[in-house]
Amino acid sequence: MWSRLRAPGGVLLVCAMLVGCGGKQPGAPAAGRPGASAMPSGTLTTDGGSGLSAAQLARIPHFPARPAPKPVTVPAGSSAGWYSAIPTDQPVAFITIDDGWTRVPQALPLLQAAHVPVTLFLEINAIKADPGYFTRLEQAGAVIEAHTISHPELKGKSYAVQKHEICGSADQLATLYGRRPVLFRPPFGDKDATTLSVVHECGMKAAFFWRETTDKGIVRYQTGQTVKPGDILLMHFRPAFVDDFLAVLQAIANAGLTPALLEDYIA
Numbered sequence: 001m002w003s004r005l006r007a008p009g010g011v012l013l014v015c016a017m018l019v020g021c022g023g024k025q026p027g028a029p030a031a032g033r034p035g036a037s038a039m040p041s042g043t044l045t046t047d048g049g050s051g052l053s054a055a056q057l058a059r060i061p062h063f064p065a066r067p068a069p070k071p072v073t074v075p076a077g078s079s080a081g082w083y084s085a086i087p088t089d090q091p092v093a094f095i096t097i098d099d100g101w102t103r104v105p106q107a108l109p110l111l112q113a114a115h116v117p118v119t120l121f122l123e124i125n126a127i128k129a130d131p132g133y134f135t136r137l138e139q140a141g142a143v144i145e146a147h148t149i150s151h152p153e154l155k156g157k158s159y160a161v162q163k164h165e166i167c168g169s170a171d172q173l174a175t176l177y178g179r180r181p182v183l184f185r186p187p188f189g190d191k192d193a194t195t196l197s198v199v200h201e202c203g204m205k206a207a208f209f210w211r212e213t214t215d216k217g218i219v220r221y222q223t224g225q226t227v228k229p230g231d232i233l234l235m236h237f238r239p240a241f242v243d244d245f246l247a248v249l250q251a252i253a254n255a256g257l258t259p260a261l262l263e264d265y266i267a
C-alpha cells in the first residue's frame with residue numbers, strides 16, 4: 001500500500017517509516033484540489049498527493065473572519081512580558097507549535113488548507129537538519145519565533161547560560177530565516193526573573209506559557225473545558241501532527257473563536 005505514497009523525492013516514503021504520520025488512509029490521488037467541505041467525509045482519497053485524506057480535509061472548520069487586532073502593550077521596564085493568554089475580549093485564540101523534531105510532510109498542505117496563522121517556537125537543535133521545512137511553513141503563513149538552542153531547563157540557570165541559549169537562538173533563527181524573532185517560549189514553560197530580563201535584552205518583547213496543551217489528537221485544558229478568548233494553545237511537531245492540529249482547530253471552532261496571529265497582539 002505504501003507504493004502509492006512514493007512521491008517524487010521520496011518525501012512521503014520517509015513518512016511510511018515513522019510511527020503514525022497522521023495520514024493512514026492512502027488511496028487513489030484525487031483529481032484536482034477539493035475544498036475542505038467539497039468531498040464526503042470518509043472517502044479514501046488523498047488531496048493530490050499531499051498525504052491528507054479527504055476525511056482529514058473535511059475536518060478543517062470554517063472560521064469567521066478575524067477581527068482587526070487590538071494588541072496589548074508589554075509593560076515598560078527591563079523585562080519581557082509574560083503571558084499564558086492575551087488579555088482580550090475579541091473572539092480569537094492563538095495556535096503555537098513547538099520544537100521541530102518530527103517533520104511530517106502533511107503539515108504544509110494542512111496549513112495551506114486550513115489557512116490560519118500559527119506561531120512556531122523552534123529549537124535550533126531540532127530544526128538544523130532541515131531548516132527548509134520551516135521555510136515552507138513560513139511561506140504558508142507561519143511565523144518563526146525562538147525557543148532556545150538546546151532546550152534546557154532555564155529556571156535557575158546563570159545569566160551567561162540563559163543569554164547563550166536565548167540570544168543565541170534568536171541570532172541563529174535570524175540568520176536562517178531572515179527575520180529576527182520578537183517572541184520567546186522557554187522550554188517546558190519554565191522561567192525565572194533572569195529569563196525575562198534576558199529575553200528583553202535579546203530584543204524580544206514577550207515570552208509565553210499556554211492555556212491548552214495538545215497530544216495524540218486530544219486538547220487538554222489548564223482551566224475549564226473550553227477555549228476562551230485570548231487563549232494560547234500549545235502543540236508540538238510530533239508524529240500525530242495532523243490529528244493534533246485538527247483537534248486544536250476544532251476546539252477553537254467549538255468555542256466560537258477564530259485563530260489569530262500572536263504577533264499581531266503584542267505591541
Ligand SMILES: [Zn+2]
Nearest residue numbers: 098099187188
Ligand atoms: Zn519545547
